[in-house]
Amino acid sequence: MSTPNSPLWEVFVRPSRGTNHVHVGSIHAADATLALQNARDLYTRRGEGVSIWVVRSSDVTASSPEEKDSFFEPSADKPYRHPTFYTIPDGVEHL
Amino acid sequence: MDTDQQQVAFDALIASDGRVEPRDWMPEGYRKTLIRQIAQHAHSEIIGMQPEGNWITRAPSLRRKAILLAKVQDEAGHGLYLYSAAETLGMSREEMLDLLHAGRQRYSSIFNYPTPTWADVAAIGWLVDGAAITNQVPLTRCSYGPYARAMIRICKEESFHQRQGFESQLQLSNGTPEQHAMAQDAIDRWWWPSLMMFGPPDDDSPNSAQSTAWGIKRFSNDELRQRFVDICVPQAQTLGLTLPDPDLCWNAERGHYDYGVIDWTEFQQVLKGNGPCNRQRIATRRQAHSDGAWVREAAAAYAAKKQAAGATVPVAA
Numbered sequence: 001m002s003t004p005n006s007p008l009w010e011v012f013v014r015p016s017r018g019t020n021h022v023h024v025g026s027i028h029a030a031d032a033t034l035a036l037q038n039a040r041d042l043y044t045r046r047g048e049g050v051s052i053w054v055v056r057s058s059d060v061t062a063s064s065p066e067e068k069d070s071f072f073e074p075s076a077d078k079p080y081r082h083p084t085f086y087t088i089p090d091g092v093e094h095l
Numbered sequence: 096m097d098t099d100q101q102q103v104a105f106d107a108l109i110a111s112d113g114r115v116e117p118r119d120w121m122p123e124g125y126r127k128t129l130i131r132q133i134a135q136h137a138h139s140e141i142i143g144m145q146p147e148g149n150w151i152t153r154a155p156s157l158r159r160k161a162i163l164l165a166k167v168q169d170e171a172g173h174g175l176y177l178y179s180a181a182e183t184l185g186m187s188r189e190e191m192l193d194l195l196h197a198g199r200q201r202y203s204s205i206f207n208y209p210t211p212t213w214a215d216v217a218a219i220g221w222l223v224d225g226a227a228i229t230n231q232v233p234l235t236r237c238s239y240g241p242y243a244r245a246m247i248r249i250c251k252e253e254s255f256h257q258r259q260g261f262e263s264q265l266q267l268s269n270g271t272p273e274q275h276a277m278a279q280d281a282i283d284r285w286w287w288p289s290l291m292m293f294g295p296p297d298d299d300s301p302n303s304a305q306s307t308a309w310g311i312k313r314f315s316n317d318e319l320r321q322r323f324v325d326i327c328v329p330q331a332q333t334l335g336l337t338l339p340d341p342d343l344c345w346n347a348e349r350g351h352y353d354y355g356v357i358d359w360t361e362f363q364q365v366l367k368g369n370g371p372c373n374r375q376r377i378a379t380r381r382q383a384h385s386d387g388a389w390v391r392e393a394a395a396a397y398a399a400k401k402q403a404a405g406a407t408v409p410v411a412a
Contacts, residue, residue, distance in 0.1 A: 005189050006395065008182070025245075026179045028188060030394035031401060042172050045165075046252075065118045066096065 008057040009035040011042075013049035021053050029054075096120075109310050114240040117183035125309055128302070129239050130184050131200070132311065134191045137177035138202035141195075142376050144170045146210040147219055155213060162259050163216060169256065173249045180241040196381050204362065205292050207370030214267055214274075214281035220260015221334075222282070222289040222327070228253050229323045230293065238310030261330065268335045275335075282331070283339045290354070291362045293320040299359075324352050 006028045012021035024043050029035035035054040043049065063071055079085045088095055096104070101120040108115060115121055144167050151167065154160035178188045194200040205223055210216065231253065234246040267278035294300060294316040306312035314322075324343075331338050342355035364370065 005187060006391065025176060025248075026182070027175070030391070031398035034394055034398075042175055045168070045172065062118065065116065066120070 014051040133181040140174035217263035218281035233313035
């Protein structure tokens with residue numbers, strides 16, 4: 001007896017109002033409504049959330065770990081984007 | 096990158112105690128070992144619902160019934176976290192379930208023991224979940240990211256499982272002489288199988304060295320077993336119950352409790368399928384799966400119908 005595949009969904013939970021939805025894991029469900037209900041039962045059994053998003057895993061486009069270095073290279077050589085790059089004399093306040 | 100370079104990068108990541116993520120290159124052996132271990136772990140959670148589920152309708156109070164329901168529901172949840180983690184390695188949940196049902200993937204031997212009395216529920220919470228936590232806490236630092244993250248969630252929730260078992264065991268121990276005897280009987284039956292949960296002794300555990308090198312395993316079977324024994328002895332004293340091992344005694348030189356010889360023949364027999372409940376557990380699981388087939392089919396048919404009708408869902412906000 002073989003088991004038919006049901007789609008995979010990525011689950012994002014907002015822990016409380018004023019915070020981001022955060023990825024918590026994934027779940028199988030036939031459709032979005034069931035995915036939401038299953039995600040509620042699986043990921044918020046102890047008041048972990050006030051809002052849930054579910055997204056079909058197949059709809060997520062991800063950057064490749066193989067190309068990580070070249071993909072993120074543009075940000076690696078710009079230390080002047082950080083406040084610590086700048087030398088400020090001692091005693092200057094509120095800066 | 097060619098395979099040699101990928102292997103070098105992987106080795107460097109492991110050596111620096113980094114985390115491997117699903118889309119990273121990894122050696123086939125690492126992937127296979129993790130699939131086997133995580134699937135075994137997931138199956139254990141799912142099969143593990145049966146011994147305790149046996150008592151849901153007969154729990155002695157509404158309080159205990161609500162607790163037991165929540166605990167068994169947690170086990171289902173833990174199974175699903177773990178199936179999700181295993182799926183990131185490229186094996187579908189459906190395939191894992193099929194392999195479980197065909198007897199080609201394992202679950203923990205401990206769940207092949209029966210639960211003839213209510214005190215068994217308490218003993219499972221205290222000893223079996225206690226041993227599981229001892230095993231699982233180091234896995235929160237496992238080198239494979241999705242497994243480690245699943246273990247963090249699971250360990251947080253397991254703590255309730257162990258504490259409710261201890262509380263229930265204490266209540267029985269302090270109850271009538273019959274209740275106390277029932278609690279002791281359960282400990283007598285669950286103690287040794289709980290020690291076997293840590294796996295074969297270190298000198299007979301062929302896969303341990305590789306798993307340790309890969310950062311999957313952080314402590315040896317015997318180290319974790321010793322840690323569990325040391326934790327349980329004072330707890331048993333608080334409970335007023337006796338651990339069924341005449342050789343159990345404090346060794347000041349080692350700073351640990353010495354314990355008696357484990358019957359590994361029994362362990363091997365249960366592993367081979369000859370434990371008290373092996374056939375029953377798999378038969379029940381297969382039955383539950385086939386009983387649920389119409390639900391899965393109906394949900395899929397309804398989803399297909401709605402999609403054909405162009406249904407929309409609320410947008411994220």
